[in-house]
Amino acid sequence: MKRTLFIVARHCRDLHTYLTERFATDTEVEVILDRRVLERRQDPTPQNAERRRAERRKRPEIETELQTRSHAILTLPDLVRD
Numbered sequence: 280m281k282r283t284l285f286i287v288a289r290h291c292r293d294l295h296t297y298l299t300e301r302f303a304t305d306t307e308v309e310v311i312l313d314r315r316v317l318e319r320r321q322d323p324t325p326q327n328a329e330r331r332r333a334e335r336r337k338r339p340e341i342e343t344e345l346q347t348r349s350h351a352i353l354t355l356p357d358l359v360r361d
Contacts, residue, residue, distance in 0.1 A: 284353040285310040286341060291349040298350075313345055 285302075287295040287310065295312045302308040344351035 281307065281357055282355040283308045284355055286345065286351045286353070287312050288345045288349050289313050294349050 285298050285308070287298065289312060292312070295310060298310040302310060341351045341353070
């Protein structure tokens with residue numbers, strides 16, 4: 280089953296409430312409120328060597344969507360079940 284994920288911008292709590300109620304009975308839809316606040320690493324020259332090899336946020340377009348719109352919609356691939 281493919282699933283749909285709505286990520287709602289933090290400042291749009293009313294939309295989050297509406298979508299949560301609207302899709303409450305749909306097991307293929309999940310609605311979440313964006314939990315990200317800021318990048319944790321603020322110092323451009325850290326004292327310790329940078330351990331993170333790559334950016335963990337794999338989809339920067341989602342960040343753009345949340346900044347320019349109230350939400351982002353993702354279609355998640357099928358889960359493999361045994």
